[in-house]
Amino acid sequence: MAAAQNVMEAEAEKPVAPVAPTVDLGQVNLPPAQTWNRLRANGIDLTVPQLSRKGDVYFALPRLFDRVECGMGQAVTDWVTSQAADSTYVEVKAHTRRTEPIVVAIDADAGQVADAGVMVRTGAEATIVVAVRGGAEAATTSGALVRVIAEAGSHVRLVEVVGVGAAQQHLESVGIDADDDAVVEVSQYLLGGGTVADGLAVNLAGDRARLDLTTHYYAGGHDRLDINHVARQRGHSTRAQIRESGVLDGAAEKSLRATIDLVHGSDGSVGNEAETVLVTGDDVVNKTMPVILCDEENVQGNHGATIGSASPEQLDYLCDRGLSRREAEELFVRAIFEHAIINAPTAEAHAVAVAQAERVLGTEVAHDFDDAAALVDGEASLDTEASLDPSCPEEE
Amino acid sequence: MADDKTLTPGGAPSGSEPLTPEERKRAQVQDVDRSLYDFVKSEEGYERYEDGLTPEIVRSISARKDEPDWMLQMRLDALDEYHRRPMATNWGPSIAGLDLDHISTYVSPKTKQARDWNDVPKDIKDTFDRLGIPQAERESLAGVGAQYDSEIVYHNMREEVAKQGVVYTTIEDALHDPQWEPVVHQYFGHLIPMTDHKFAALHYAVWSGGSFVYVPEGVTLDYPLQSYFRLNAAGAGQFEHTLIIVEPGADLHFIEGCSAPKYYEANLHAGAVELFVKDHARLRYSTIENWSKNMYNLNTKRATVGADAKMEWVSGSFGSHVSYLYPTTILAGDRGSCEFTGITFSGATQDLDTGCKVIMNGADTTASVQTKSISKDGGINTFRSSVVVGRHADRARCSVSCQSLMLDDISRSDTIPAMDVRNPTAQVGHEATIGRISDDTILYLMSRGCSEAEARTLVVNGFANPVSKELPMEYAVEMNNLIKLEMEGAIG
Numbered sequence: 001m002a003a004a005q006n007v008m009e010a011e012a013e014k015p016v017a018p019v020a021p022t023v024d025l026g027q028v029n030l031p032p033a034q035t036w037n038r039l040r041a042n043g044i045d046l047t048v049p050q051l052s053r054k055g056d057v058y059f060a061l062p063r064l065f066d067r068v069e070c071g072m073g074q075a076v077t078d079w080v081t082s083q084a085a086d087s088t089y090v091e092v093k094a095h096t097r098r099t100e101p102i103v104v105a106i107d108a109d110a111g112q113v114a115d116a117g118v119m120v121r122t123g124a125e126a127t128i129v130v131a132v133r134g135g136a137e138a139a140t141t142s143g144a145l146v147r148v149i150a151e152a153g154s155h156v157r158l159v160e161v162v163g164v165g166a167a168q169q170h171l172e173s174v175g176i177d178a179d180d181d182a183v184v185e186v187s188q189y190l191l192g193g194g195t196v197a198d199g200l201a202v203n204l205a206g207d208r209a210r211l212d213l214t215t216h217y218y219a220g221g222h223d224r225l226d227i228n229h230v231a232r233q234r235g236h237s238t239r240a241q242i243r244e245s246g247v248l249d250g251a252a253e254k255s256l257r258a259t260i261d262l263v264h265g266s267d268g269s270v271g272n273e274a275e276t277v278l279v280t281g282d283d284v285v286n287k288t289m290p291v292i293l294c295d296e297e298n299v300q301g302n303h304g305a306t307i308g309s310a311s312p313e314q315l316d317y318l319c320d321r322g323l324s325r326r327e328a329e330e331l332f333v334r335a336i337f338e339h340a341i342i343n344a345p346t347a348e349a350h351a352v353a354v355a356q357a358e359r360v361l362g363t364e365v366a367h368d369f370d371d372a373a374a375l376v377d378g379e380a381s382l383d384t385e386a387s388l389d390p391s392c393p394e395e396e
Numbered sequence: 397m398a399d400d401k402t403l404t405p406g407g408a409p410s411g412s413e414p415l416t417p418e419e420r421k422r423a424q425v426q427d428v429d430r431s432l433y434d435f436v437k438s439e440e441g442y443e444r445y446e447d448g449l450t451p452e453i454v455r456s457i458s459a460r461k462d463e464p465d466w467m468l469q470m471r472l473d474a475l476d477e478y479h480r481r482p483m484a485t486n487w488g489p490s491i492a493g494l495d496l497d498h499i500s501t502y503v504s505p506k507t508k509q510a511r512d513w514n515d516v517p518k519d520i521k522d523t524f525d526r527l528g529i530p531q532a533e534r535e536s537l538a539g540v541g542a543q544y545d546s547e548i549v550y551h552n553m554r555e556e557v558a559k560q561g562v563v564y565t566t567i568e569d570a571l572h573d574p575q576w577e578p579v580v581h582q583y584f585g586h587l588i589p590m591t592d593h594k595f596a597a598l599h600y601a602v603w604s605g606g607s608f609v610y611v612p613e614g615v616t617l618d619y620p621l622q623s624y625f626r627l628n629a630a631g632a633g634q635f636e637h638t639l640i641i642v643e644p645g646a647d648l649h650f651i652e653g654c655s656a657p658k659y660y661e662a663n664l665h666a667g668a669v670e671l672f673v674k675d676h677a678r679l680r681y682s683t684i685e686n687w688s689k690n691m692y693n694l695n696t697k698r699a700t701v702g703a704d705a706k707m708e709w710v711s712g713s714f715g716s717h718v719s720y721l722y723p724t725t726i727l728a729g730d731r732g733s734c735e736f737t738g739i740t741f742s743g744a745t746q747d748l749d750t751g752c753k754v755i756m757n758g759a760d761t762t763a764s765v766q767t768k769s770i771s772k773d774g775g776i777n778t779f780r781s782s783v784v785v786g787r788h789a790d791r792a793r794c795s796v797s798c799q800s801l802m803l804d805d806i807s808r809s810d811t812i813p814a815m816d817v818r819n820p821t822a823q824v825g826h827e828a829t830i831g832r833i834s835d836d837t838i839l840y841l842m843s844r845g846c847s848e849a850e851a852r853t854l855v856v857n858g859f860a861n862p863v864s865k866e867l868p869m870e871y872a873v874e875m876n877n878l879i880k881l882e883m884e885g886a887i888g
Contacts, residue, residue: 033812034487039782041814042486262830264805279820283787289814294830297805301830307815308823 021050025075029199029228031257033291041255041287044197044226046171048079048141049111061087061117061147068147071199071228072173080145080173084115094121094151101127101159105348108134108142108164108193115145120154127157131348132172134164134193135355143171150182152206158186161340161349163356164193166221172198180206180235189340190217190225190246191356201230204238204269211239216336217246219254220281220360229258229273233299237268244275247333251283257291260303264295273303278310280329334361334369341369437519437628442545444629445502451475454601457502461568461604466581474590474600481594487812489718489747489776494662494692501602503545503629509566511552520544527655529624537651538619539564543636545629546604557617563610564621567637570608580608583639587670587698587726595666595694595720599635606636606667609650611677613643620649620682625667627656627691633664640670642677644702649680655715658688662717665691671699673707675729680708682867684874687715689745694720703729703758710866711738713750714878722780724753727761727789734763739863741879742775742807751780751813756792756822763794768863770856770879771800771807778810785815785822792819798828801859803852853883 027043034042060081070077081087092098106112120126130144142164150156156176164170170193178184184204190196196219202211211231219225231240240260248254260271273290292301310329318328337357344350350373357366445453454475458468483491510516513530524530524542533540539553541564553564563576567584570576590600607623627634642648656663665687673679679699687693693716701707709723725734736752754763769777779798800809811828833855841851857864857876864872 033810035780035812035814036487036782037484039784039814039816041816267805277817279817279822282820284818284820286817287815288817288826289812290826290828291813292811292828292830294800294802294809294811297802297807297832299802299830299832301811302828303811304825304827305815306823306825307817309820 022047023050023079025079028075029072029197029226031228031259031289031291032230032261033259033293035289039287041257041289043228044255046169046197048171049083059086061089061115064149065117065147068149068175068177069201069203069230069232070145070147070173070175071201071230072171072197073199076143076171076173076199077145080113080115080143080171083113083143084145087115087117089117089119091119092121092124092126095123097125098127101129101346103346103348104128104130104144104146106130106132106142106144108132108140108168108170109136109138111140111142113143116147118146118148120148120150120156122151123153124151125155127159127345129346129349130158130160130172131346131352132162132164132170133348133352133355134168134170135359136165137167139167139169141169141171144173146174148176150176150178150184152180152182154179155183156185158184159343159345159349160187161189161191161344161352162193162196162198163191163352163359164196166194166223168193169195170197172196174200176202178202178204178206178209178211181208182206183210184212186211186213187343188213188215188217189336189353190215190227191337191340191353192218192220192223192360195224195226197226199228201232202240203232203234204240205234207235208237209235211241213242215244215246216339217244217254218333218336218360219246219252220249221252222250223252225252225254227254227256230261231259231271232261232263233266233269233271234263235266235269238266239269240271242273245277247278247280247336248284248286249281249333252281253285255287255289257289258303259291259293260301261293262296262299262301266296267298269296270300271302275305277305277307278329278332279308280332330361334365337361337366338369338372341373344373437523442629443504443506444500444632447500447631448497449475449478449501449598449601453501457602457604461571463571464577467571470585470590471601474597477590477597478594478601481591481597483594488720489749489778491692491694491718493717494664498631498661499664500629500632501635502604503632504547505544505549507549509548510550513550516550520549523626523628524550524624527624527626532622536619537622538617539621541566541607541623543605543623543625543634545627545632546634548605553621560615561612562615562617563608565608567606567608567639576608576610579610579641580639583641583670583672584637587672587700588668588696592696596668596696599637599666599668599696602633603635603637603668605634606638607640609640609648611642611646611648614645616647617649620651622651622653625652625654627663627665630659631661631663633666636667638667638669640679641672642674642679644674645676646674647678649682652681652683655686656688656691659690661690663688663691664694666694667696669695669697671697671707673699673701673705675702676704677702678706678708680710682710684712685715686878689715689717691716692718697721697723698726699724700726700728701732701734704731705729706732707734709736709738709752710863711736712863712867712875712878713738713740713748716748717745719748719750721750722753724755725763726755727758727763730758731760732758733761736765736767737863737866739768739770739860740777740779741770742772742777744773744775747776749778749780753782754794755784755786756789756794757786759788759790759792761789761792765796766862767798768860769800769809770803770859771809772803774806776808778812779828781813783815783824785817785819785824787818789819790821792822794822794824796826799859800828800830801856802830802832849883853880856883
């Protein structure tokens with residue numbers, strides 16, 4: 001009894017760790033059109049570290065970027081802009097091709113928050129890479145706010161690779177404005193983590209502007225993944241192609257909201273969206289909300305979603321070749337990570353994909369992917385050199 | 397089968413007997429105008445409660461019906477719930493034009509319920525004659541209930557059906573029958589709790605009229621039962637409650653129709669439909685809704701389906717100013733199934749938010765949802781659905797298909813489905829398309845002699861065909877007539 005009392009006294013004397021102030025953002029990552037609240041599919045409730053202190057000075061992007069709608073909504077934009085110590089502005093000159101990717105690298109273990117704005121001038125080309133790497137056991141919150149203005153005839157490639165630890169939370173909010181004939185290609189690899197919330201809004205404001213969005217995701221364990229994609233089609237004859245696919249394992253919870261918004265005046269536009277989900281975990285919660293909003297007559301909007309497990313025929317085929325059910329299902333997971341590693345355009349993105357593959361699939365498998373990527377890189381670099389367009393000068 | 401001169405609501409007649417003017421009106425689409433549904437009868441001599449919603453009004457309704465204490469208490473609890481519960485503000489059409497302080501929740505013609513149309517007051521009988529109800533009853537129905545404003549004015553069922561043990565009566569009469577009062581007590585408000593949403597609470601506070609149907613085990617009805625709801629009074633609400641119990645192995649087709657004349661003040665429909673489909677039973681519930689365009693249609697429908705049982709919904713929504721309508725099916729038993737086939741036509745001044753919900757809890761359950769919507773003249777259509785697959789719904793299968801047609805560039809069509817899947821062996825598929833009638837199709841039909849208007853109507857009818865073919869012939873004709881009605885003046 002006396003010993004127990006001593007322990008209690010000792011604990012009482014321990015210094016109490018200061019509790020970091022937090023702020024409740026409420027429901028964020030909301031789609032333009034919502035549905036029944038009892039489904040709990042409209043958004044995600046997030047609590048994040050407290051906003052900046054009064055008296056601190058933060059450096060914001062040019063006001064021009066305020067008009068860009070971001071996928072996670074204004075509350076997240078406000079939070080990031082007040083948390084990021086500085087903002088990064090990059091401009092790609094008209095009619096140039098920037099060969100060096102613009103990299104937004106986030107160290108989730110350190111709870112980094114980044115605010116980046118990219119102006120891609122008329123006829124220019126640029127690649128933007130967002131690489132979010134975590135994995136530490138500490139509970140941290142990181143964030144990336146990326147706003148892009150793609151002027152007429154420009155070509156923007158955005159690659160996002162996100163992999164954080166089971167106790168970590170990452171907010172990724174992206175907004176892109178596309179003018180006439182601008183082409184926006186987005187490849188997302190959301191490779192797991194405690195809570196990953198991703199919002200992407202693309203405003204196809206110009207005539208014939210295009211969006212090609214591909215999302216690959218994996219969530220396992222008790223991961224929470226919340227995705228909100230919005231394609232606003234405002235210009236004439238715009239095109240939006242959205243493809244999402246992923247694997248959910250363990251007790252993962254995933255919500256995906258994808259909205260094609262055919263705004264009045266988007267005459268001749270076409271929007272397509274399709275999601276394929278493979279569910280391998282017994283306790284998975286998978287929510288999908290594919291939305292088409294149509295305020296114009298001469299348009300086409302299509303969406304489809306397929307949710308389920310590997311078919312018995314597929315599994316039988318693989319099992320006949322000596323694989324157990326689990327091994328067969330793991331093939332689908334491996335495919336996602338392999339795709340991410342092979343297509344990572346920079347060392348930072350590559351490192352995120354490999355680190356997350358190690359965490360989910362083990363070191364040996366991750367290194368196999370690495371070797372395969374090295375081979376592909378060799379071939380790809382030869383292809384790239386051969387296909388360089390001499391008519392488009394490279395930016396210094 | 398019906399004889400040669402078949403004619404029910406809106407149906408096309410044939411045969412040698414001369415047609416009455418009303419029959420001709422229903423049969424010849426070119427001649428049909430809104431006056432078929434848009435006629436008003438005087439309310440003189442009717443009992444009308446003051447506008448608004450108070451405990452006194454609720455107590456008066458209950459006292460008038462001489463209800464058991466539990467029902468009065470349920471009404472009062474529901475009234476509290478109504479006042480307590482907020483309306484969601486982040487989704488759905490605006491109901492800002494609806495003010496309960498300007499709605500009378502109870503209006504009743506001073507007549508007793510009749511079993512013979514000749515005993516129904518002349519102006520009310522005339523109303524249902526014009527809608528074709530008595531003739532439909534004679535020719536193709538097993539029983540009819542007709543509600544006028546807040547009360548059932550006519551209820552009857554074929555004798556041979558009654559001999560099978562089928563009960564088709566009003567909730568009020570069932571409450572006064574010692575055999576059925578405990579059954580109503582057991583099932584009433586069980587599927588749709590008063591806490592479901594604000595207007596479910598309102599419904600339970602002021603419900604009046606509706607139907608109670610009980611189909612005994614193993615009984616199959618060869619003809620449908622039909623309830624028709626007519627709201628004649630301006631600035632009034634209709635709050636009927638339909639409770640149907642289909643015992644194991646039984647089979648029923650129930651048809652619900654509704655209409656109202658147009659006013660320039662808001663009317664409200666907040667009915668509730670609770671359907672219990674027991675093991676191995678089947679229920680088809682067909683609705684042709686043609687409320688007037690000043691109506692706020694905030695109706696709630698829900699079915700629970702047992703093992704190896706089947707629920708079929710066929711739904712045509714044409715009227716209302718604002719609709720919130722999502723029939724819900726709970727597949728509770730293993731191998732239960734559900735089919736939902738619906739069409740919504742939204743024209744000028746209409747904002748119709750319709751769809752369905754499916755909750756799959758049993759193993760090996762299946763669900764199929766097929767919907768169509770048509771928007772024109774500035775009408776707004778929203779298809780809203782949810783499919784929830786529970787943890788124990790092993791091998792559940794669900795497919796949802798939604799097609800929307802835009803007929804001009806001032807209308808709007810939105811598709812907002814949601815899926816929540818919690819079983820790894822389930823398969824859920826969803827597809828939706830929104831588009832217009834192609835110019836090539838119109839040109840092709842015009843080259844074959846159709847006018848542009850005829851060509852468009854032809855295409856729209858073809859688009860709606862998968863729904864209309866699910867209806868009894870007479871109602872399919874009525875639906876096609878309604879489409880043609882809506883399409884009149886769609887060109888130019």
